[in-house]
Amino acid sequence: xxxxxxxxxxxxxxxxxxxxxxxxxxxxxxxxxxxxxxxxxxxxxxxxxxxxxxxxxxxxxxxxxxxxxxxxxxxxxxxxxxxxxxxxxxxxxxxxxxxxxxxxxxxxxxxxxxxxxxxxxxxxxxxxxxxxxxxxxxxxxxxxxxxxxxxxxxxxxxxxxxxxx
Amino acid sequence: xxxxxxxxxxxxxxxxxxxxxxxxxxxxxxxxxxxxxxxxxxxxxxxxxxxxxxxxxxxxxxxxxxxxxxxxxxxxxxxxxxxxxxxxxxxxxxxxxxxxxxxxxxxxxxxxxxxxxxxxxxxxxxxxxxxxxxxxxxxxxxxxxxxxxxxxxxxxxxxxxxxxxxxxxxxxxxxxxxxxxxxxxxxxxxxxxxxxxxxxxxxxxxxxxxxxxxxxxxxxxxxxxxxxxxxxxxxxxxxxxxxxxxxxxxxxxxxxxxxxxxxxxxxxxxxxxxxxxxxxxxxxxxxxxxxxxxxxxxxxxxxxxxxxxxxxxxxxxxxxxxxxxxxxxxxxxxxxxxxxxxxxxxxxxxxxxxxxxxxxxxxxxxxxxxxxxxxxxxxxxxxxxxxxxxxxxxxxxxxxxxxxxxxxxxxxxxxxxxxxxxxxxxxxxxxxxxxxxxxxxxxxxxxxxxxxxxxxxxxxxxxxxxxxxxxxxxxxxxxxxxxxxxxxxxxxxxxxxxxxxxxxxxxxxxxxxxxxxxxxxxxxxxxxxxxxxxxxxxxxxxxxxxxxxxxxxxxxxxxxxxxxxxxxxxxxxxxxxxxxxxxxxxxxxxxxxxxxxxxxxxxxxxxxxxxxxxxxxxxxxxxxxxxxxxxxxxxxxxxxxxxxxxxxxxxxxxxxxxxxxxxxxxxxxxxxxxxxxxxxxxxxxxxxxxxxxxxxxxxxxxxxxxxxxxxxxxxxxxxxxxxxxxxxxxxxxxxxxxxxxxxxxxxxxxxxxxxxxxxxxxxxxxxxxxxxxxxxxxxxxxxxxxxxxxxxxxxx
Ligand code: FES
Ligand code: FES
Numbered sequence: 001x002x003x004x005x006x007x008x009x010x011x012x013x014x015x016x017x018x019x020x021x022x023x024x025x026x027x028x029x030x031x032x033x034x035x036x037x038x039x040x041x042x043x044x045x046x047x048x049x050x051x052x053x054x055x056x057x058x059x060x061x062x063x064x065x066x067x068x069x070x071x072x073x074x075x076x077x078x079x080x081x082x083x084x085x086x087x088x089x090x091x092x093x094x095x096x097x098x099x100x101x102x103x104x105x106x107x108x109x110x111x112x113x114x115x116x117x118x119x120x121x122x123x124x125x126x127x128x129x130x131x132x133x134x135x136x137x138x139x140x141x142x143x144x145x146x147x148x149x150x151x152x153x154x155x156x157x158x159x160x161x162x163x164x165x
Numbered sequence: 166x167x168x169x170x171x172x173x174x175x176x177x178x179x180x181x182x183x184x185x186x187x188x189x190x191x192x193x194x195x196x197x198x199x200x201x202x203x204x205x206x207x208x209x210x211x212x213x214x215x216x217x218x219x220x221x222x223x224x225x226x227x228x229x230x231x232x233x234x235x236x237x238x239x240x241x242x243x244x245x246x247x248x249x250x251x252x253x254x255x256x257x258x259x260x261x262x263x264x265x266x267x268x269x270x271x272x273x274x275x276x277x278x279x280x281x282x283x284x285x286x287x288x289x290x291x292x293x294x295x296x297x298x299x300x301x302x303x304x305x306x307x308x309x310x311x312x313x314x315x316x317x318x319x320x321x322x323x324x325x326x327x328x329x330x331x332x333x334x335x336x337x338x339x340x341x342x343x344x345x346x347x348x349x350x351x352x353x354x355x356x357x358x359x360x361x362x363x364x365x366x367x368x369x370x371x372x373x374x375x376x377x378x379x380x381x382x383x384x385x386x387x388x389x390x391x392x393x394x395x396x397x398x399x400x401x402x403x404x405x406x407x408x409x410x411x412x413x414x415x416x417x418x419x420x421x422x423x424x425x426x427x428x429x430x431x432x433x434x435x436x437x438x439x440x441x442x443x444x445x446x447x448x449x450x451x452x453x454x455x456x457x458x459x460x461x462x463x464x465x466x467x468x469x470x471x472x473x474x475x476x477x478x479x480x481x482x483x484x485x486x487x488x489x490x491x492x493x494x495x496x497x498x499x500x501x502x503x504x505x506x507x508x509x510x511x512x513x514x515x516x517x518x519x520x521x522x523x524x525x526x527x528x529x530x531x532x533x534x535x536x537x538x539x540x541x542x543x544x545x546x547x548x549x550x551x552x553x554x555x556x557x558x559x560x561x562x563x564x565x566x567x568x569x570x571x572x573x574x575x576x577x578x579x580x581x582x583x584x585x586x587x588x589x590x591x592x593x594x595x596x597x598x599x600x601x602x603x604x605x606x607x608x609x610x611x612x613x614x615x616x617x618x619x620x621x622x623x624x625x626x627x628x629x630x631x632x633x634x635x636x637x638x639x640x641x642x643x644x645x646x647x648x649x650x651x652x653x654x655x656x657x658x659x660x661x662x663x664x665x666x667x668x669x670x671x672x673x674x675x676x677x678x679x680x681x682x683x684x685x686x687x688x689x690x691x692x693x694x695x696x697x698x699x700x701x702x703x704x705x706x707x708x709x710x711x712x713x714x715x716x717x718x719x720x721x722x723x724x725x726x727x728x729x730x731x732x733x734x735x736x737x738x739x740x741x742x743x744x745x746x747x748x749x750x751x752x753x754x755x756x757x758x759x760x761x762x763x764x765x766x767x768x769x770x771x772x773x774x775x776x777x778x779x780x781x782x783x784x785x786x787x788x789x790x791x792x793x794x795x796x797x798x799x800x801x802x803x804x805x806x807x808x809x810x811x812x813x814x815x816x817x818x819x820x821x822x823x824x825x826x827x828x829x830x831x832x833x834x835x836x837x838x839x840x841x842x843x844x845x846x847x848x849x850x851x852x853x854x855x856x857x858x859x860x861x862x863x864x865x866x867x868x869x870x871x872x873x874x875x876x877x878x879x880x881x882x883x884x885x886x887x888x889x890x891x892x893x894x895x896x897x898x899x900x901x902x903x904x905x906x907x908x909x910x911x912x913x914x915x916x917x918x919x920x921x922x923x924x925x926x927x928x929x930x931x932x933x934x935x936x937x938x939x940x941x942x943x944x945x946x947x948x949x950x951x952x953x954x955x956x957x958x959x960x961x
Pocket of ligand 1: 041042043044045046047048049050051052053062063064065
């Protein structure tokens with residue numbers, strides 16, 4: 001017996017995709033395998049590592065804990081949607097490059113989305129708050145020092161961008 | 166003049182892709198392509214005989230394309246039905262054993278592969294796996310080192326005592342020296358199992374090209390060439406029919422050096438049989454129960470020393486838990502047995518180990534590979550001697566150091582690469598000065614007393630290590646200058662986040678005199694460099710770095726020769742700056758490297774404006790062959806680097822911890838690292854490696870353990886339960902200082918740095934906790950409840 005498929009409209013990074021998925025399909029799998037946006041990574045599939053974090057209506061959500069069918073009619077942002085349309089890196093991406101905030105890059109998309117949402121809520125975090133902002137994401141490579149630096153640097157870049165505009 | 170890039174904190178080029186979500190990991194390959202997906206039936210028992218496997222329920226399942234068990238393998242090739250290779254044989258490994266791609270008759274750990282299902286997607290494949298019915302006769306499992314040693318039950322019926330190997334090395338007469346020494350101590354020390362746990366698990370994708378009769382394989386591996394050779398043998402193919410491509414790898418830390426994993430063979434087999442692309446992506450639970458672990462060792466040390474704390478004799482006996490099979494040979498215990506000597510020279514040394522079978526996941530090297538255990542043994546011994554003599558811990562270490570004027574220092578032992586254990590260079594007294602300054606060693610007693618007055622327990626610890634890095638046999642480099650002036654570089658080893666695309670480009674830009682931006686590096690693609698070994702043991706910078714440097718030199722020589730002809734100058738008078746060859750002192754006379762590349766390749770046909778310059782009517786001397794004897798067309802350089810023996814990096818870590826009187830919670834207030842990896846190519850990247858290593862070391866010391874129950878079930882096979890550190894577990898700010906004693910063994914004077922951060926973690930933290938608590942710490946990792954129990958035992 002074939003599995004029943006559900007038509008779902010997923011709006012990802014401003015583009016609407018029509019996919020047909022079984023009810024049990026995870027949002028992370030739908031993004032990666034049905035929509036073809038492989039920037040979102042899966043590290044644990046049980047909500048612990050944060051690698052799969054995407055923004056749903058601006059809030060960070062673990063896409064391995066959400067079903068694709070329940071993401072219909074929401075605005076999803078993945079790592080592919082963080083840079084400006086002309087390719088300019090977002091302040092968080094820029095800060096990661098400057099501070100050597102990544103090594104293998106596998107956890108990075110989840111950190112970038114998490115911090116993007118975090119800085120929107122708290123644009124100038126204290127050092128302690130910068131550490132807390134990433135305290136739900138696992139990275140096996142960097143030892144976190146430079147990721148914390150990147151959070152602080154991103155806040156700086158964000159502030160100077162605002163001052164400039 | 167271009168500034169030299171070696172030693173600069175150059176930003177990484179690969180980050181641009183990663184930051185935009187354009188990394189290409191194995192699971193990102195062949196998306197939306199009608200690719201089939203695989204899932205594996207794994208043993209639920211640690212030890213059982215397989216009586217029967219019934220796959221009949223799968224035959225009509227929608228979306229299921231194939232199911233394979235052991236009995237199907239021989240139909241494909243006879244080799245497929247044989248045990249997996251024992252990769253690194255050793256004369257002492259008298260009872261080596263490896264598993265089959267799919268279990269034959271018996272399973273020996275929870276997670277061992279039994280059947281392989283290929284379906285439309287992973288969900289359906291997992292459904293199908295759930296429908297397979299296996300009839301088992303459950304046997305008593307052997308779990309843990311004491312049980313293995315007791316040998317009341319055997320993992321493999323025909324292997325007596327569960328002992329795969331018994332190995333001994335001697336320098337002098339340790340036992341006599343200990344017996345005759347003024348003082349003697351003995352210690353029992355143990356370390357539990359942990360695991361690499363890269364964020365990306367294993368993965369493999371295969372495409373069989375029927376038209377070309379070749380296999381294309383993408384693998385998340387630390388050795389593309391190793392996977393290639395293993396797969397070719399098992400599939401009955403010529404090496405030339407197999408291409409292995411290792412795209413971005415989401416961390417390795419050792420576990421991805423083992424090959425082939427069963428799936429590396431089953432995926433291409435299925436791809437060939439089904440004529441479709443097939444993909445296997447390991448999930449996290451599978452990674453816990455079917456990829457490798459490391460670290461589990463029990464160690465007994467006897468030491469004899471004089472009044473100064475100078476070691477006169479050291480006798481070490483240890484038992485290594487290698488799990489159910491030995492695919493990677495004895496590398497881990499051999500490393501422990503040799504590297505535990507660290508920066509010291511006990512004058513008489515005996516080491517003997519047994520490598521034991523247990524019904525648990527196999528063991529292969531995990532970042533540091535046997536060294537954390539060795540350093541734990543040696544440094545705990547140093548601390549014990551200091552305490553016994555009432556001396557400062559740094560003094561006891563200092564009297565035992567190999568002195569700077571004693572290099573090269575021959576220990577009289579054989580190292581893991583089968584070569585003599587000879588240290589190339591180092592300066593341990595200077596390292597000690599640096600670490601003392603960095604952690605505030607001399608000021609600590611005052612701080613400790615001040616804290617004690619407030620009712621707080623502070624402790625300090627330090628540990629030293631020496632690490633054999635850059636082991637052979639060899640690596641190669643290929644440098645190709647395009648007619649655009651862009652430089653394409655290939656090396657065969659893989660990359661797992663170490664920034665190879667950046668550091669190798671730095672080396673090429675320096676040697677060749679081109680812009681860093683014009684250099685592009687490819688790693689781990691057997692089509693570009695079929696001769697290679699792999700990325701492990703902190704060898705990439707030393708091995709491929711040296712090879713690429715030599716290859717760039719060759720390309721440069723050739724470029725200068727051709728340019729000299731064109732400019733009618735002497736090659737010795739030429740220089741290359743920013744991709745332009747010019748006569749030194751007469752900047753008007755110059756030629757672009759791209760044009761030199763055009764000239765290097767005499768053409769019959771003109772393809773574009775550039776190539777017009779190289780046709781037979783435009784270049785060359787009519788009386789000489791267009792390609793001179795002994796030369797090749799094209800502007801390329803290729804070379805290999807193969808060292809006499811390993812380089813030896815070294816370092817020291819120190820930490821200040823606080824232990825809570827109420828909760829036994831352990832807090833690290835300060836962590837400091839001094840390390841010497843010879844010349845640094847990119848200090849930013851080296852520091853990043855150290856940060857990451859320290860986090861893994863802290864994880865290993867305080868959090869990570871493989872909680873097997875007596876039935877051999879891994880009780881914590883998820884990130885919920887196996888605790889790898891978040892930022893909240895890592896001290897805020899790790900102090901790092903570099904020391905550079907260049908290696909005389911390679912042209913760049915470098916040693917490796919990849920594992921430096923992790924090696925002394927358990928030793929340092931055990932020492933600091935011991936200092937805070939004033940009770941002996943002999944087993945790691947140590948959790949608050951372990952510490953609490955220790956306190957109770959100690960007060961009884
Ligand atoms: S993959 Fe979703 S949290 Fe780990
Ligand atoms: S950079 Fe590799 S896991 Fe974070």
